Amino acid sequence: MSAGRDAPPQRALPVLADVARLSGVSEITVSRVIRNKGPISDKTRERVLHAVAETGYVPNRLAGALASADSMLVGVVLPSVTNIVFADVLRGIHEALAPAGYQPVVGVTGYDADEEERAVRSLLAWQPAAIILAGFEHTEATRRMLAASRIRVAEIMDIDATPIDVAVGLSHRSAGRDIARYLLSRGYRRFGYVGHDWDSDHRARLRFEGLTEELAAQGLALVAERRIAGPSSTLAGRETLAGVLATGERPDVVVFSNDDMAVGGYFHCLAAGLVPRHDIGLFGFNGLEIGAALPLRLSTVRSNRFLIGKLAAEALVARPDRPADTAIINTGYEIEAGETA
Amino acid sequence: MSAGRDAPPQRALPVLADVARLSGVSEITVSRVIRNKGPISDKTRERVLHAVAETGYVPNRLAGALASADSMLVGVVLPSVTNIVFADVLRGIHEALAPAGYQPVVGVTGYDADEEERAVRSLLAWQPAAIILAGFEHTEATRRMLAASRIRVAEIMDIDATPIDVAVGLSHRSAGRDIARYLLSRGYRRFGYVGHDWDSDHRARLRFEGLTEELAAQGLALVAERRIAGPSSTLAGRETLAGVLATGERPDVVVFSNDDMAVGGYFHCLAAGLVPRHDIGLFGFNGLEIGAALPLRLSTVRSNRFLIGKLAAEALVARPDRPADTAIINTGYEIEAGETA
DNA sequence: CTGTTAGCGCTTTCAT
DNA sequence: ATGAAAGCGCTAACAG
DSSP states (O other), X not given: OOOOTTSOTTOOOOOHHHHHHHHTSOHHHHHHHHHTOSOOOHHXXXXXXXXXXXXXXXXXXXXXXXXXXXXXXXXXXXXOXXXXXHHHHHHHHHHHHGGGTOEEEEEEOTTOHHHHHHHHHHHHTTOOSEEEEESSOXXXXXXXXXXXXXXXXXXEEEOSSOOSSEEEEEOHHHHHHHHHHHHHHTTOOSEEEEEOOTTTOHHHHHHHHHXXXXXXXXXXXXXXXXXXXXXXXXXXXXXXXHHHHHSSSOOSEEEESSHHHHHHHHHHHHHHTOOBTTTBEEEOSBOOHHHHHSSXXXXXXEOOHHHHHHHHHHHHHHOOSOOSSOEEEEOOOEEEOOSOO | OOOOTTSOTTOOOOOHHHHHHHHTSOHHHHHHHHHTOSOOOHHHHHHHHHHHHHHTOXXXXXXXXXXXXXXXXXXXXXXXSSSHHHHXXXXXXXXXXXXXXXXXXXXXXXXXXXXXXXXXXHHHTTOOSEEEEESSOOOHHHHHHHHHHOOEEEEEEEOSSOOSSEEEEEOHHHHHHHHHHHHHHTTOOSEEEEEOOTXXXXXXXXXXXXXXXXXXXXXXXXXXXXXXSSOOOHHHHHHHHHHHHHSXXXXXXXXXXXXXXXXXXXXXXXXXXXXXXXXXXXXXXBOOHHHHHSSSOOBEEEOOHHHHHHHHHHHHHHOOSOOSSOEEEEOOOEEEOOSOO
16 A cells, blocks of 8 residues: 555645546536536536546636636625524525525624624625625615625615615514504503613614604603613623612513513513513513523514525525615514513 | 716726726736735835725635635534524634634534535535534545545534544533533432434433433433434423423433523423422533523533634634644533522 | 736637 | 637736
8 A cells, every 4th residue: 555656645636627638528518517507418428427426526616606707605794693583594595595506605793884894895805696784784885885896785684774775674663663552452551671782783773763652652651761781681681670670660561672681581570579461561572482482471573584584585596686776575573472461 | 967878887897907007007016915915115005005995996806716726715514503502603713713814604504414515515615725514423425525625624512533633622421421420419319311302413412421321330320311303492391391290200300401401491390380409400501691591590511612613713724734633622611500400 | 116927727608 | 519719807926
């Protein structure tokens, strides 16, 4: 098993030319076989495929994309991947892209517009066929780059503004209003609010505005309101509800900025001996699995995140060039009655 | 505002040559300015940068990577992104790659080795500088491709086998044993186990094996064991614990395959009026935030997922070529005493 | 400090 | 059904 001194010590990776030589055809024929394009005789195809297997050839998509000016890549710019909400969206995107042969390339912003700009610039360098980003809050530079690129752009999660190209999501303002209506119909009158940072999570603010607008329309105002500076979390929800209940007027229902916060509120109730709905109503947003697993199912709003990702990706794939006018795809939401409000 | 008939109707995206022409230098000089490489006079740099801004030029990394044979891409193949555990790992990877100028490209397997093979093949086509994948269970074809590519390979999460190149993670078998030791030291003797699908989650099985091995060493065996077919979830944990407690011998402590399942168990206790630790011990794995937010902090094991991702990416970036021998980086774990066991 | 030349590995014409 | 030539947009290697 000793290597002769003329044995290639570090054989370079096989390229198209190697496969062509081995199968005795031209490079373009191999290319056609691999891409299933153009007419190829069965005999040739077989020979080429055999050579591909023998060499372990893996096509270089860098070169392929450059030559064909078609990367089959879709840039996806999300605030976070640790947040299950965006992870679900990503799953939906993946589900729609995979069968069409597209690959998502993800960038993360940490809820920061300048980071988003950096991510978009870096993704555009890969010549994606389209780009998906969350929300409408972009820097001017981001907008310019997107416009110049002329590729398709989906803005997702939110539909409460005019999109660059297509928006896919739900109206958070309208959801906020419906939460108010639902809780009013349940007999609640003294509303409290427990939320997290608005600067980064603009959609939470829209829901809050919808909520308070509808309350105002009924001549009501919040009796208690508390917002923490950082991101939402179960722990924060728990502690913040405790703070709210320790001082001032006692609400008969508390609306949380999302399910994470609301589940924390639930935990506080457990620890404090309060029975949700009986002693105090709790209402979330998103419809996460954890809420449904609680001893009392959390009352919340289902936000159809998977669907948002899927429909956004499908819309982009269906029409590769930017349409003349903008469009909005409303994925809706559903009030999940639950048992806590 | 009417467009003359000789107005360029669809100006193509600017390329290096356009910037070069506009700034009156050669393409390579522009390239050097953009990449901050080689000596450039301040005057030239300024002129070039000006032209870049004016044209809105965005470098084409497809072409750059092809020409330099260096993609600055790192393939990341994970079982799931919806699972917070892997999302945390991904954050760690991102944290280490970003400052070094590398871009992660993610593929998802859904806990399936054939899907992993497909993902690896597809990522390899982008000529990544390295690849990160979860665990040691790969198909033969995956191993062959990885070997042929000669790029660096990090296998993460687990260190209970011999890696292809470098493994980064913790010993799940050893963690299982330590869980047994800890619970024995707390006085528990009648152990129950509630778990999820092993075929997909090999590491859960390793923990189980460590647990039962250590129990056997003390002359003990599980008094109850139940595994569901599907993936772990809070709901599944809740229902499965209920099932276990409804029949047969009553354990004094239940070890869950992970925190998701354990939190579900906790919820069952709440609903059934059982007080954790007092009536029955509950023990999880991972150290998720949710466990710490429960009215009684969940007893569990911290698995340092962010660190796993970070160290894996750092190891790859630090040494771009495959070393002669394999290495193992142990990120360890810590028993989190909590209040439920 | 700047430029010239020659490709990277593939796909697009356009022939045959 | 197959191939030859040209070139995608960029960078390495060598001048100068």
